Amino acid sequence: MxxxxxxxxPFYGTLALGVLWTIAITAASAVLSFFGGILLAVIALYAPMAIRxxxxxxxxxxxxxxxxxxxxxxxxxxVQIGIDLPAFVAGVIGLGFHFAVYNSELIQTAMIAVDKGQMEAARTLGLSRRQALIKVVVPQAVRDVIPPIGNNMIALLKDSALVSVIGVSELTLSAQRAIGQTYRAFEFYAAAAxxxxIINLGMEAVLRWFENRNRLYR
Amino acid sequence: MDTELILKVYPYFLEAAVVTIELSILTIVLGLICGALGATARLSRFKALRFLGAAYVSFFRGTPALIQLFLLYFGGPQIGIQLDAFEAGVIGLGVNIGAYMTETMRGAIIAIDKGQGEAARTLGLSREQAFRKVVLPQALRLMIRPLGVNINAQIKGTALVSAISVVELTYTAQRYIGSTYKPFEMFFLAGVLYLVIITITGKGVAYLDRKVRLPA
Structure with missing residues (x-):
């Protein structure tokens, strides 16, 4: 053959829909992994031992x-413990949490690197510890790690292909469905690749724009 | 936690862990070879080789490993490449991680001060000697830790071959989740084995790194 x-x-529509779902699941998981990463970093550095x-x-x-x-x-x-989530939601939770852990490692390092004086100054100005953390320390730490977090987001995009195995109709599963009807594996996987x-290139462009926008010294 | 079930199925998980270890070793060796070739190409004097190296890295890092694996295993026969699932897994994942290792190795080589190569040339070493005897030994020292990160990712990456039905740890866990409806127990079993493999490998890499590290 x-x-x-x-x-x-004939399958352009199927593939286009797959692209949309891939973008949707990547975006949703990226947002979850970003804020999850911040939360996990704060817990790792400031929560009491029993929670940490x-x-x-x-x-x-x-x-x-x-x-x-x-x-x-x-x-x-x-499902076992009685929570029956749609595959899409399970995929977002899985991807989002997985990458939140990686993001949290980056953010923790950056938070430690933020000068202690920042927190002290914020406290002196009357902010509570929580306010000082959220409004002063975290924003500075996050800005420093935007490039490596961007790398994680690119990895997330590619790993979103994995959710095809739990039945989310993103690009990989869309290609598989088309192959199921045509038996043309090479053509459809090449198209998916x-x-x-292309999505990857687009994402890199967005990340570069975002990096430049948030750089401290321009 | 159903310990009775765990005790009953753990031998199958151990067998599967051996397959995961085999896959890890073979893909990592292939990845190191591809990485060395890729880095050589990317740093070559010849434009065509540099382009080839860059294209290799760009394709394999720009698309999901799962798609590459499917393309090779399911699409391969259409272009005359017939591989069984294990072979396709080793080749697909090895070439994939090779692209990441290419960048790791290239990064370490260009991190060595240019003056080192220049000084060696001035002392009468040929271009090739200067690279092999002066630049490369220093770069190897810098590579160990980041290559360790690639290796760690690759051990977990071997889970992908479960999607083409290679009976390794994740495939085994998935099959037993399906037949026993005990996802937590099966995850626990497979997870412990992955953690053992990854922890031991990580310690090995850290030991090697300490061994060759220059005193600060």
Whole structure:
């Protein structure tokens, strides 16, 4: 069976829908992983031991096991305890939490690097500890790690292909559906690869714009 | 936690962990070879080689590893590449991580002060000697830690081959989740084994890094 790319056009709609879902799940998980990362970083640095240790353990667990395994756990595990989530939501939680752990490592390092005087000055000006953290320390720390967080977001985009295995109809599963009807694996996976590549380029452009916008010295 | 079930199925998980270790070793070795070739190409004097190296890195880092794996395994036969699932897994993932390792190695090499190569040339070493005897040994020292990060990612990345039905840890966990409806127990079992593999590897990398580290 040779290659015949004329099988693609009838499935343009299917693939386009897949692209939209890939962008949607990536965006939703990216937002979750960003704010989740901040929350986890604050917990890791400021929460009392009794809260910090279990979080530390779960973070260690999530950094040491494959994302695919975590997705199975979340998708099938939550059903087990009576929470029946749609695959999309399970995918967002899985991807979002996985990358939140990685983001939190970056943000923690940056928060430690923020000058102690910043917190002290904010407290002196009458802000509560929580206000000082949210309004003074966290924004400075986050700005410093925008580029590496951007790298995590790119990794997230590519790992979003994994949610196809729990049945989210994103780009990879859309390609698989088309292959199920045409038996043309090479053509459709090649098309999916090209589409991922284009999304990736777009995302890199957005991240670069965002980095420049938030740079301290221009 | 159903310990009885865990005790009953753990031998299958151990067998699967051996497959995961095999996959990890083979993909990492292939990745290191691809990385060395890729870095050589990217730093070459010849424009065509530099372009090839850049294209390799860009394609494999710009698309999901899962898609690359499917393209090779399911699409390969259409262009005359017939591989069984294990072979496709090793080649697909090895070439993929090789692209990341290319950048790691290139980064370490260009981090070495230019003066080192220049000084070596001035002392009469050829371009090739200067690289092999002066620049590379220093760069190798810088590479160990970031390559360790790639290796850590790759061990977890072997889970992807479960999608093409290679019976490794994640596939085994998934199958038992399906047949026993005990996701937490199965995740626990597979997770512990992954953590053991990753922790031991991490310690090995840290040891190697300490061994070659220059005193501060």
């Amino acid at each position: 040779g290659l015949d790319f004329s099988v693609l056009p 240790l279990p979080f530390r353990f779960v973070a260690w667990l999530f950094m040491g096991t494959p994302l695919l395994l975590q997705l199975f756990l979340i998708y099938f595990g939550l 090209v589409l991922y590549y």
